[in-house]
Amino acid sequence: MTHRADLVALDKRHVWHPYTPMDRYLAETDPLVVVSAEGSWLTDADGRRYLDANASWWVASLGHRHPALVAALRTQLDSLAHCALAGITHEPAARLAAELTAIAPPGLSRVFYSDNGSTAVEVAVKLCGQYWAQNGRPARTRFIALDGAFHGETLGATSLGGVSTFTRVYAPWTFEVIRLPVADDQTTWAQCLEEVSRILRNHADEVAGVVVEPMVQGAAGMRMHPPEFLRALRELTREADTFLVADEVFTGLWRTGSRWACDHADVAPDVLCLAKSLSGAMLPFAATLTTERLFDGFRGDDSRAFFYGHTYCGNPLGAAVARAALAVYRDEDIPAQVSQKAPRIADAFARMGELPGVVRTRSLGMIGALDLGGDGYLARTGWRVFEEARARGIYLRPMGDTVYVTPPLNIPDGDLTTLLEGVEESVRAALK
Numbered sequence: 540m541t542h543r544a545d546l547v548a549l550d551k552r553h554v555w556h557p558y559t560p561m562d563r564y565l566a567e568t569d570p571l572v573v574v575s576a577e578g579s580w581l582t583d584a585d586g587r588r589y590l591d592a593n594a595s596w597w598v599a600s601l602g603h604r605h606p607a608l609v610a611a612l613r614t615q616l617d618s619l620a621h622c623a624l625a626g627i628t629h630e631p632a633a634r635l636a637a638e639l640t641a642i643a644p645p646g647l648s649r650v651f652y653s654d655n656g657s658t659a660v661e662v663a664v665k666l667c668g669q670y671w672a673q674n675g676r677p678a679r680t681r682f683i684a685l686d687g688a689f690h691g692e693t694l695g696a697t698s699l700g701g702v703s704t705f706t707r708v709y710a711p712w713t714f715e716v717i718r719l720p721v722a723d724d725q726t727t728w729a730q731c732l733e734e735v736s737r738i739l740r741n742h743a744d745e746v747a748g749v750v751v752e753p754m755v756q757g758a759a760g761m762r763m764h765p766p767e768f769l770r771a772l773r774e775l776t777r778e779a780d781t782f783l784v785a786d787e788v789f790t791g792l793w794r795t796g797s798r799w800a801c802d803h804a805d806v807a808p809d810v811l812c813l814a815k816s817l818s819g820a821m822l823p824f825a826a827t828l829t830t831e832r833l834f835d836g837f838r839g840d841d842s843r844a845f846f847y848g849h850t851y852c853g854n855p856l857g858a859a860v861a862r863a864a865l866a867v868y869r870d871e872d873i874p875a876q877v878s879q880k881a882p883r884i885a886d887a888f889a890r891m892g893e894l895p896g897v898v899r900t901r902s903l904g905m906i907g908a909l910d911l912g913g914d915g916y917l918a919r920t921g922w923r924v925f926e927e928a929r930a931r932g933i934y935l936r937p938m939g940d941t942v943y944v945t946p947p948l949n950i951p952d953g954d955l956t957t958l959l960e961g962v963e964e965s966v967r968a969a970l971k
């Protein structure tokens with residue numbers, strides 16, 4: 540207990556938390572002090588267990604410390620923990636690139652490694668921009684992104700972002716993007732598509748790429764799109780002969796019920812950004828996949844090279860763990876587990892839609908979400924649900940008044956029952 544109190548005191552004295560109003564935290568929050576995690580569970584310093592309802596920010600898709608991933612990390616540690624990747628290589632980077640391109644949407648044959656979701660997107664932005672600059676279309680300098688988009692926190696990724704809580708203050712240092720509307724109910728999708736096609740046709744000559752979170756905008760509050768929207772973006776970008784960048788940092792690897800969210804619309808993007816669950820909640824690791832066409836645009840004279848990289852690009856530990864994760868998806872038939880568990884999430888959230896105070900619900904694959912009616916990230920009712928869930932042994936961090944679950948894809952059936960019942964009870968209790 541004193542141990543716990545010591546840690547909280549040190550934390551409150553020195554740690555500046557992400558996405559956290561620190562006055563409120565210092566005054567009101569008694570944080571979970573997590574000492575271990577296994578499968579779908581976090582254990583705190585008092586020995587209490589909490590179901591990890593969001594897979595620790597969408598990364599622990601195979602649960603925490605999956606034995607195959609732990610073993611792969613240990614084995615890799617015995618030979619090579621790190622070396623650079625500029626003009627030299629190593630087995631985990633080479634084999635992972637081959638394995639990723641083998642399962643990627645058609646046409647994606649090249650892999651550029653980096654550290655996290657933001658850098659995966661930053662790579663995509665610079666690749667697209669530089670491609671046009673040196674391949675005869677220098678006027679193509681602008682990007683199109685969606686209303687409510689979230690692509691990460693570096694300045695390029697922030698520029699693409701459409702959630703004002705994350706972008707507003709940084710406006711003086713970010714670039715302007717062309718913003719596409721996103722409909723918020725079924726009836727307005729047709730109008731939305733018309734508007735999108737008008738914007739894309741008007742700007743075809745200046746657009747370096749269209750960047751999209753396919754099917755689900757996670758950080759916007761699990762906003763979901765019909766596949767027709769993504770299909771239309773693919774058709775319009777093809778017509779304009781510009782690039783479609785799919786940011787699957789959140790959705791990639793079966794989160795939405797298909798391997799790639801793009802699969803729902805049968806779409807192959809020109810660039811695919813991966814991070815988060817790619818390295819199974821073990822290490823920061825990311826990959827940006829591109830086509831041969833994009834790659835070829837950087838060949839020839841030395842000055843055409845992509846002068847970009849991060850120190851830990853393709854880190855052998857991360858790559859080895861990512862390879863092990865891909866093997867688990869195959870060997871443990873994660874797709875079959877997802878197709879069996881996803882309908883339970885859909886049913887539970889549809890039912891919660893009947894609760895008084897719940898405004899809207901939605902689900903896709905291993906994502907279930909509901910809205911409590913407040914607006915934006917600073918709404919507070921979601922946090923009442925968080926407290927109720929915490930008291931019931933569930934870690935259920937909301938996004939404002941959006942309460943959602945994104946559990947490990949292999950969450951055991953009993954734990955999924957506990958989770959879904961617990962969420963419902965917590966919502967009821969918070970709204971009472």
Ligand SMILES: *Cc1c(COP(=O)(O)O)cnc(C)c1O
Pocket residue numbers: 655656657658660689690691692752757758786787788789790814815
């Ligand atoms: C989380 C996320 C990012 C940023 O990833 P980081 O690893 O936090 O930098 C980018 N795009 C999407 C869609 C995300 O969900």
